[in-house]
Amino acid sequence: MGFRLSVKGKENIDLGSEMIQSVHVDVCTPTDSMAKSSNVNATIFISGKLISNTMIKQDETLKLFNWSLVPAQNAEAYRDVTIKVIAADNVFRIVHFPNTFVIDYSERYNDHIGVGEFSLVLRQKADKIPDITADGGQKLDG
Template sequence: MGFTLSVKGKNTEISLGDDIISSAYVDVSTPNTSMAKSTHVAATLFVTGKLTHNNMQGISDKESTKLFKWSLVEAKDADAYRDVTVTVVSASHVFRTIHFPNAFIIDYNERYSDNAGMGEFSMVLRQKADKFSDVKAD
């Protein structure tokens, strides 16, 4: 199984393939106190991936650096919201495509390891609340 991540912003695109993305998890939730279908629904996407040294295996870390920089964009900047697509591939076939057209980063972190310059990043994304109905899963 593999995963790809595509992020499109105002002036930038980020593309990470299955050589970098190691897991993806999506959660659609309503408050635990709801007694009926709530209008307060949150769509959250969790993504983890590898950090690689520029010279290792010919893979560049420039794309993951763009994720870090996106996490620093202030809320008042329209570029804080971006178009995000995660594709889940199994046996060379697309199993699921998850599309958040107005996603923002809730949390971003990187963990570094002394194992040949490797590390891992993880991020938590959420679809903008008033655009929840635009979330697509195919």
């Protein structure tokens, strides 16, 4: 199984399966809801390996780090994010969050896996929840 993260904005970010180890997509409502709530949030949790920039052309995780520092007042804080889950050369799932911001970004440095590990938590802007799409069952293209 593999994953691809594509972030579109002023500066594009692309991470592949060589870096991403896990993805968790969560759409949730408050646990005390007695009916379908309009108070919904959609969150993506991503974790992976930090790889030395001598091993890759561009340091995509540095771009993630810098995106996490963009202030909320800046329109560039919100970006278009697509996650692809790939299994057996097929795209099992494509999840698209068109207005996403960084909730949390962290890096842990060690000498066990490359340079270390990163984790990223993204959330769709609350008034744009209906714009989220999910699809799947496609052949992997190049």
